[in-house]
Amino acid sequence: LYTAWHAGESYWKKTKLLNKYSIGIEISNPGHDYEYKKFSSKQINSLIKLLRYLTKKYKIKKQNILGHSDIAPNRKKDPGEKFPWKLLAQKNLCKWHNLSESKLKKTRNLTLNPNEKKIFFKNLYAIGYPRSKGHNKNISLIKAFQRRFRQDLINGKIDKECSIISQNLLKYK
Numbered sequence: 001l002y003t004a005w006h007a008g009e010s011y012w013k014k015t016k017l018l019n020k021y022s023i024g025i026e027i028s029n030p031g032h033d034y035e036y037k038k039f040s041s042k043q044i045n046s047l048i049k050l051l052r053y054l055t056k057k058y059k060i061k062k063q064n065i066l067g068h069s070d071i072a073p074n075r076k077k078d079p080g081e082k083f084p085w086k087l088l089a090q091k092n093l094c095k096w097h098n099l100s101e102s103k104l105k106k107t108r109n110l111t112l113n114p115n116e117k118k119i120f121f122k123n124l125y126a127i128g129y130p131r132s133k134g135h136n137k138n139i140s141l142i143k144a145f146q147r148r149f150r151q152d153l154i155n156g157k158i159d160k161e162c163s164i165i166s167q168n169l170l171k172y173k
Contacts, residue, residue, distance in 0.1 A: 010071040011130035012064070018071055023054060032077045044084055051093045063128070065094035070129065073144035074137050081151040097149060097168040108153065110160035120158050123166035 006024030007017070015021055027043050030036060054060060067083065068076035089096030112120065121138075124145060125131055132141045139156035146154040149165050 007068070007071055008075065010068075012066060012071045013128040023058070025050065027079065029078070029080075032080060036080060036082060038082045039079075039084065044087065048088070048091055048093065051088070052091075055093065062089075062093060063095045066128075067148065069144040069147050073130065073140045074132065077143075077147065081147045081154055083147075085148055085151075095169065097165050099165065099168050104150075104161050104164060107160035107164055112158055112160060112163055116163060117158050120163045120166055123163075123170055127166065127169055 003019050004024060005019055006026070007019045007022055010016070010018040012018060025047065027039060027047060029039060051065065055062070055065070065088070067079045067085075069078060069080070085094060086096055088094045121141075124141065129141060129145065132138055142158055142162070143154050143156045145162065145166070146156070149169070150161060
């Protein structure tokens with residue numbers, strides 16, 4: 001039996017090296033280093049059909065539909081902030097928060113105290129993100145979260161908006 005190396009060094013919840021336990025789907029895109037582009041509707045429609053088939057056949061829970069940046073935030077940026085996670089969630093194919101975007105934006109850039117920042121990281125670990133040590137790795141982790149759940153501002157800084165989204169994601173498992 002062969003194992004593909006699509007996920008590489010990776011982690012989600014308590015599982016390491018997800019290659020053995022996951023299905024990798026590659027969507028053609030030049031990526032962040034080569035003029036990252038919006039995904040075409042043809043690509044996304046094909047992905048939706050494929051995800052519906054795979055989730056049904058293999059009984060995959062929507063909280064386990066992930067991107068490379070979720071499982072390897074220190075190495076990967078894809079599928080990135082142009083990937084339509086919210087649309088997939090509306091099709092019941094992945095996890096998303098159920099908060100009002102306009103209300104959330106009012107909490108953007110509001111600073112957190114050190115304890116609130118600790119709670120944010122605890123929330124990320126409870127969601128499934130890998131633990132990270134070191135300032136640069138924490139920034140990568142925050143950016144991975146933002147690429148997925150706050151796609152219009154990826155700055156690697158924790159603010160009240162990020163905190164509220166992380167709390168909401170834990171409520172609706």
